[in-house]
Amino acid sequence: MRTWLLAAVLFAAPLVPGAQAQTDAEIVARAHTIHDRILTIDTHVDIPANFGSDGYDMMKPVRGQQVHLPTMIEGGLDAPFFIVFVGQGERNTWGYAKALSDAFVKFAAIHKMADVTNHDKIEIALSAADARRIYASGKKVAFIGVENGYPIGKDIRLLDQFQAFGARYFGLVHNGHNDLADSAQPNVRTNEPAAEHNGLSPLGKDVVRRLNALGVMVDVSHSSAKSTLDIAATSAAPIIASHSGVKAVFDHPRNLTDEGLLAIKKTGGVAQIVAFDSYLRAVPAEKTEAIAALGREFGAGRPDEIAKLPADKLAAYDKKMAEIELKWPRASVKDLVDQIDYAVKMAGIETVGIASDFNGGGGITGWNGAAETFNVTLELVRRGYTEEQIAKIWGGNLLRVMERVEQHAARGKARK
Ligand SMILES: [Zn+2]
Structure with missing residues (x-):
């Protein structure tokens, strides 16, 4: 017994003489080194209403807007997904036509920002390989994601057009149910029932299959818990949650259940934990x-x-x-990383990523704009994550999913 105790004491001592716990300054320096070396992907950044207008300048930080090229450079945010978002409206021809036109305006705005106005500083990535090439060239990377499938109405052919315009993920639903799926948050103003389709509708299933064939990642954020499981079961390629929290840490309808998290893992997908105050703790x-x-x-x-x-x-x-x-301060970076920690323990390091939802309600104390992105890496380092793990969480996992989704689509084309 004594011998065992002595051995335990010996092994607990530093192996190298003088190797003590790192000072805070050393931890900060190490976090900077890691942050500078890795590709950081934020899977959800909304665009301001004036994004495509002549008055908008991506180079000039302005009131209330959280992402600009100078602040991306300052904070080391390398690759945001800019979002084509259209709020859920009436499900009739007027509503569908308006939603489709709004979606096209947003595609145009993102392309104008990247292809025309700032083409020397940022470039749109259509594939994981594109993202790596653009990042290596020293430019910032812009991806495009779609939030809410409402703009396609009931016309599945429009998915091809969205893909051609650069969409690389597609979320089927937002707040309020639509023709494709049940939402995590039914529209209370119109007294929607908790479920309309009991998950994914038959049209929604066709949409998932078409997205698989087109090489577009399917996004379950804003989907109901049942829709999430249905999407995971229907998709033949890995899926993502582009901006969600974790229900076991904080019970919010927008947060992923353990079952949902494990269903994403089973597809080989990734859950991007979001810096959204009210999903992280009670306001x-x-x-x-x-x-x-x-x-x-x-x-x-x-x-x-x-x-x-x-x-x-x-x-x-x-x-x-x-x-x-x-x-009443917002949730902190520690609250965000608490959810990341939980997701990593539950579903593994390969299944977890990060999103901000900047310009769409996201932003917390310590990460309230692109300029503060380093603080997330610093907290991950403080919690003991290695560089390899942090690189996966900050973008490696997402690129792996993107690549597998591309390969799935390519195999389908080859068979034809
Ligand atoms: Zn959202």
Whole structure:
């Protein structure tokens, strides 16, 4: 017994004389080295309403917008997926036509930003190999993802056009059910039932198969728990959750159940854990009420209404909002990495990635814009993740999925 104790004490001592626990400065320096060496992919960045307009400049950071080329460079954010998002609306010809036209405007805006205005600094990647080549050239990488399948209405042929315009992931549903799938968050204003299709509709299944054939990753974020399982069961290629949290850590309808997480893993896919305050922990009711009251005071609740306020009013609004944020701070990078830790333990290092949802409600204390991206790497290093593991979480896993999805589509074409 004594011998065993002595051995335990000896082995617990540093193996190399002088090798003590790292100082904080050493940890920060190591995190910087890792952050600079790895490709960082953020799978969900929305585009501002004026993104494609002549007045928009990706080089000029402005109020309320969280991602620009200078802040991407400053924070070491290499490769965001810019999002073609259309909110769920009426499911009739008027609604479908409007949604499709809105989606095309957003594709055009992203291509204008990357192909025309800033082509010397950023380039659209259509494949994993593209992303690696562009990154190696020193430019930033832009991917395109689609959030909500509503714009295709019931016309599956439109998926080919979306793929041709550069879409490399496609989320079937947003808030409110649609023709393809049940949403994690039914529309309460129209009294939608908890489920309309009991998961994926027959059309939704065809959409998943067509996306597989086109080499576009299928995204389960915003899908109901049952839709998520149905998509995993239907897809012949790995799937992703482009921006989701983990339900076992914080119970929110948008967060992945353990079953959902394991279903994604089973496809060989990846769950991108998102820096979204209300998916990470409970937002105090007083804060929600204070923000609503501020909106009433200024007659502007939605971001687009707030952005239209005259300059003096906008400054007053921002000042009061800053006071609210100071009184009830958002979730932290530690909260984000708590969910990452859980997902890694539950589904393995190969199944986990990172997303911000910047410009779409995302952003937390410590990672509230592209400029602060390093802080996530620093927290991962503090938790003991190795460079190899961090490289996987920050983009290696996503590129692996993208490659496998491309290969699946190529094999299908070869058979024809
Ligand atoms: Zn979203």
